[in-house]
Structures are given as structure tokens and as C-alpha cells.
Amino acid sequence: MPGELSPIDKAKFAAAKRASAFVESGMKVGLGTGSTAAWMVRCLGERVRDEGLRIKGVPTSTRTADLAREMGIEVISLDEAGWLDLTIDGADEFDAELNLIKGGGGAHLQEKIVATASDRMIVIADPAKEVAHLGAFPLPVEVISFGWTATRKLVEEALEGLDVLGREVTLRMDGTAPFVTDEGNRILDLHLKRIGNPRQLSLLINQIPGVVENGLFIDICDVVVIGHGDGRVEIRDITAGTVAEDRVAFADGDNLFSNI
Template sequence: MTTEDFKRAAAEAALAHVQPGMKLGLGTGSTAALFVELLGARVAEGLHVVGVPTSESTRELAERFGVPLTTLKEEPELDLTVDGADEVDPELRLIKGGGAALLREKIVAFASKRMIVIADAKKVVPTLGAFPLPIEVVPFGKEATRRAVERAAAELGLSGKVELRRAEDACPIVTDSGHSILDGHFGRIDRPEELAAALSAIPGVVEHGLFIGLADLALIAGADGVTAIEAKPAGTEARRRTA
């Protein structure tokens, strides 16, 4: 099986958690896109749900597959968000934002009663940080903000470049909310909670890609099938089982 097959298997497993009448947060990224496609097929068969997209690309995809949409203004409390991740650690802490949608993804996840992460097994890591940490910042003063991010990371013993994300044409990436993205190449992040707090305290940082305490369940697909990793109370390890 290919990575694409594993992503689809994880997305299919998430569908089992969708009930009629649910208000859903629809994530962004390649695995979340497969979930939206599969959800559209269920809607065509008669499933009644409504979704809040976390990006304009997801909104366009949902419209293409016939998934009814709403907004957080109309439905400020959601039942379930299904989204992918760039990294997942054993405690269900995540790095997200590779698709530059981290701000809207976090807002939607926070507005949801539950969050399910869907991913292939390659996204599971013992410690976060191999994937560069996305940090969404306002364009005004972004160089000053970048330097402040570097200083905050250094105080926690983290090194590595903090770079402005650019598109293939070398122009800075602009998010759906009109912000810029910094990518922190920190390597191993041993104290993600402390880094999250330090980044949130920097003026100019809109949001960071550390999703801590938001995911309730991860559905991870690999060669041995789909494994469910359930969040546990603080101080205990997440529980694994076969999905």
C-alpha cells in the first residue's frame, strides 16, 4: 500500500465517528481533503451534516463534493473537527500549519467538542520538531517578530533558523487571513508547552502550530491497519488500540 492508501484508510476510519445532524469542522491538507471527498459521497447517499471549512481551499473542495457548509457565526459550537497533522507525538500533541491554515484550523478545533486527527504512520514521532514549526504573524514588523521568536526559542535551548515562508516565485506566503508564515527549524522540541506559551506572548504572533490539548483521538494508518490513539488525562500516556 502507498502513503496515499494509508491516508485514505485513516479518512475512512474517521467517517465512522460522523453521525447524522453533526456540525463538523473540516480540516486542511491532503489527508483532510480525502475525508471531505469521502464525506461528500456519504452526503450524496443521504447523510445530513453541515461543515465549517478551515481554509478557502477546503471550502472549494467541500462545495465540489456537495458538502453543505456554514460558518462559525451561524454555528459557533461544533460537534467534531476532523483534520490532519504534520506531526503527532505519543501524547497527541501536534504540529500543524504546513498548509498555512493553522490559525483557522485552531479556531475551528477550539470551537469543537471533539477533534479527531487523521494521518499516515509517518506522521507519528517520539518528539515534536523534525517538521519546521509554522508561526503565523502579522506582516507589520515581521522582521522584529521573527527576531523575537528566535530569542524566545533560544531561551528554551532551541537553535535553528526562523525563516519567512515563501512560494515558488519567492514571494512571501499570504494566509487566508492576510498574514505571513514563519517556519522555525528548531529540531527536537522537548518542552512544547513552554514554547507555545513563549510564542503566544510575542506581539505580532497571531498563532503558532503547536496544537496542545485539542486532539481527543488520532487515527493512524499504516501497514498493520488503522490504530487509534486516545487522549488521556494529563500525566498519563495516551492509549493505543486497533481502530
């Protein structure tokens, strides 16, 4: 029940619930990955059941695809969709220009492809995800398994000439084994602490042989919806240059919470 949720989960739910209102029948929608995005998928599933909302969802990971199907959302591939009206996803960090770090869940490759194949990207977040400068959250870099140690060395060398505070590079693990993405790749986490020039860093890292994609989303996000634990919601539209406020009610009877 909503009353039993932690304040952070209430904030995530508030952002997800408000962002789901941007979705209209007939849309093809990119469905993000992560804890906040999971709330959004549940909110859309509730609308599908209760309002007859008709959408086609393009998930950004196998776990999102499984949840979407469980919620009664029709799932299609990006190739089938061709182009999307909207993508809604979470973020690990965002700054004042709505640049993001994503990939804490290891799905940033598919997330970036889906987001850039959309007319708009809406990010849903709690207030703790807003930062003055990106970089406190480790930056994920997806690399192919072949020669990954050489790729890591090249990444470490590239960081020497960049405006960052930290330069530690670690291989992401899943227990005692390396973490493996949906594409069968590995992830290097860059512990940079502060990124002075995200655009430069993104361009340089992606030029290194063996790197598939990094978790910096530059000039991709259009709107951020920030939820608070008391139901308040702030909507920032960087394209329109507007900031709006709203409120989401927590209804104890919502089907959304029946299996939490």
C-alpha cells in the first residue's frame, strides 16, 4: 500500500505517475529500465487496464520487457516501431542542462538508442538525482569482452588529459563474475567524481577501440519530472524553457500497489 512505501519510493512513484500522463493512445513509447522506470511501466499498465489506453511499448532491457508484458502492455521491437513518439526513463544523475548519467542498471546502450529514436525523452527522478556537476555517480562504459583489459588501459590513458577529479576504472561485477549486458558485453565503471566537460569526455571515450557506448546522455533529454515524497511534482521543459508544478495523490486502492 502507498502508506507503507518509503519516502524515496513515494517520490519515484509521484514522478512516474505524472510522467505517464504524457502518454496518449496510439503512441509508440520507449520504456526505460531501473527502479523509477519500473514504477512508470506499472502506471502505464494501470492505464491500459482501467482506461483502455492503447500503446505499443519498446523496452530497453529484458527485465523491462518482462514487466511490461506482465502489466498488459503490448511489446514490440524498435525495428518494428521504426520511430517513437516518446521515451520515458530514469537517470542516475542529471544537471541543470538536463545532461544525464545513465547505466547504473547496465542498460544504457539500449536506453540511448531508444531515446535518440524518439521525438521526445522524458526523465523521471527523485530530487537526489539532481547535481551541480555530473560525475559523483560512476560513469558506465560498455565494452566488448574481447581485449577488455586493453580497452580499460586505453580508457585510463584517455582520462589523464581530461577535466575530471578521479580516474579509477573498475570492471563491474555480478557477484564473483563479470557483469554481462543484454548484448553480451562488459561494463567499465569510471569513478570520476566530477566531470568538467561531459561532451568532450563522451566524444573521446567513444572513439576508443572496444568501447561500445558510454552512459553520458548529452542533448537527449527534453523534460525532467522530479517527484517528491509528499506527492509534489516539478516539471522542467528545457525546450520550452518552462518550469511547472503539480501534485500526485496517493490512492490506497490503486491496483498499482497490489503486488508490491
